[in-house]
Amino acid sequence: MSSRRLAPWLVIVVGVVLAASGCAALEEMWASIAGPPPQGDAQREVTDSERRAPILLLHGMAGFDAVIGVEYFYKVPEALTTDGHAVVAAVVDPFNSVARRAEQVATQLDKVLLATGARGAHLIAHSQGGLDARYLISTLGYGDRVLSLTTIATPHHGTLIADAALGWVPNLPAEADYAFALIDKLGHGVTGTDVDLQAQLWGLTRRYVEGTFNPQNPDDPRVRYYSYAGVTQAWPFVDRETVDIVNPGLLASYLTLKALEGENDGMVSVKSARWGAFLGVLAADHMDEVGQPMGATSKAFDHLAFYRALSRFVTGEGPAPRLRNLKAP
Ligand SMILES: [Ca+2]
Numbered sequence: 001m002s003s004r005r006l007a008p009w010l011v012i013v014v015g016v017v018l019a020a021s022g023c024a025a026l027e028e029m030w031a032s033i034a035g036p037p038p039q040g041d042a043q044r045e046v047t048d049s050e051r052r053a054p055i056l057l058l059h060g061m062a063g064f065d066a067v068i069g070v071e072y073f074y075k076v077p078e079a080l081t082t083d084g085h086a087v088v089a090a091v092v093d094p095f096n097s098v099a100r101r102a103e104q105v106a107t108q109l110d111k112v113l114l115a116t117g118a119r120g121a122h123l124i125a126h127s128q129g130g131l132d133a134r135y136l137i138s139t140l141g142y143g144d145r146v147l148s149l150t151t152i153a154t155p156h157h158g159t160l161i162a163d164a165a166l167g168w169v170p171n172l173p174a175e176a177d178y179a180f181a182l183i184d185k186l187g188h189g190v191t192g193t194d195v196d197l198q199a200q201l202w203g204l205t206r207r208y209v210e211g212t213f214n215p216q217n218p219d220d221p222r223v224r225y226y227s228y229a230g231v232t233q234a235w236p237f238v239d240r241e242t243v244d245i246v247n248p249g250l251l252a253s254y255l256t257l258k259a260l261e262g263e264n265d266g267m268v269s270v271k272s273a274r275w276g277a278f279l280g281v282l283a284a285d286h287m288d289e290v291g292q293p294m295g296a297t298s299k300a301f302d303h304l305a306f307y308r309a310l311s312r313f314v315t316g317e318g319p320a321p322r323l324r325n326l327k328a329p
Contacts, residue, residue, distance in 0.1 A: 050316055051316050052315075054085070054088060055086065055121065055123075055124060056088050056090055057077065057124050058125035058126070058130070058132055060128045060129050071089065072089065072126075072290055074294060074295050076307045079307065080311050083311065085311050087311075091108075097203050098128065098200075098203045098213070101132045102133075105132055109121060121147065122147050122149075122314040123148065123149045123150070124152070124314070125150070125152070126151075126154070126290050127155070127268065128154070128155070128204065130227075131154060134219075135217055143220030143223055148314045149224070149226070149276075150226040150310060151227045152227075153267065155204055155209065155267075155268045156227070156273065157274075158208065159204055159206070159272055160206065160256065162201045164256070225275055226278075227274055227276055228280060229278075229281050229282070230266075230268070230284045231244070231263050231270060232266055232284065232298075233245065233246065234251060240299045241299055242283065244284050244301060247287045250286060254285070257269055265284065265286045265288075267286040288301050
């Protein structure tokens with residue numbers, strides 16, 4: 001067996017060992033990852049316009065809204081509306097570049113601001129949605145219309161999963177282009193949206209995000225930036241009330257990331273998810289973070305309670321949700 005064929009098995013074996021060995025000290029590990037609470041936010045002054053500002057939810061890759069009619073942020077818009085927030089779930093191409101998706105967000109943000117008469121909005125973004133938001137703020141110049149951006153498991157420093165996905169495509173550029181053209185065509189047929197998977201994946205690679213995207217999209221001082229990461233694990237014999245078990249569909253990517261980038265949610269590592277004021281880790285995998293599949297989330301993470309508390313925080317009505325095992329009040 002060649003070393004090239006052996007490598008994935010080695011990664012999985014090492015990942016299993018790491019997963020098993022790490023669970024005994026999960027409490028301590030989470031506490032150390034989360035770090036100290038951000039300074040000043042608990043006491044910060046919030047203006048009336050910030051309090052009344054609308055909330056725009058930005059979905060990640062494969063946003064479901066446009067595909068099969070299932071809400072990506074499962075039942076979150078309804079919960080926030082019940083709490084009195086003006087909330088809109090943006091719908092952008094599920095498989096397209098950050099630049100293209102950010103333009104689509106801009107159009108929807110313009111509409112929200114026009115409809116509500118608000119000066120700006122609070123953005124809450126999952127995964128790639130966080131990069132769409134940063135491009136919107138910095139490259140498209142929307143820093144004057146965004147009050148805060150909170151990202152949940154956004155690959156601010158890229159993700160190895162995108163590197164790996166591009167690496168699996170045949171090396172010859174012509175073959176790769178052909179393969180992606182076929183995928184894009186199939187994707188368009190299924191979703192009815194423009195699809196550019198190669199551009200999307202390339203835009204999430206570690207080299208591109210660190211080397212190009214971040215220098216080109218520096219933070220806007222007018223915007224408050226917050227971030228969360230998700231942490232899951234693969235060991236089945238844990239207290240499910242406090243520790244998440246990875247969704248089987250994310251097991252391979254979780255183990256790969258665990259071995260090479262450390263703690264992660266199955267798609268994005270904690271290291272990559274840190275941006276602005278890092279508010280902590282959620283006991284959730286990448287699907288649980290948005291209440292998927294269809295509300296069957298981690299027992300250790302109540303996604304509706306989290307988004308309700310987060311919305312109260314960004315609109316100045318409460319502290320930042322920092323409890324890992326967050327239950328409804
Ligand atoms: Ca889970």
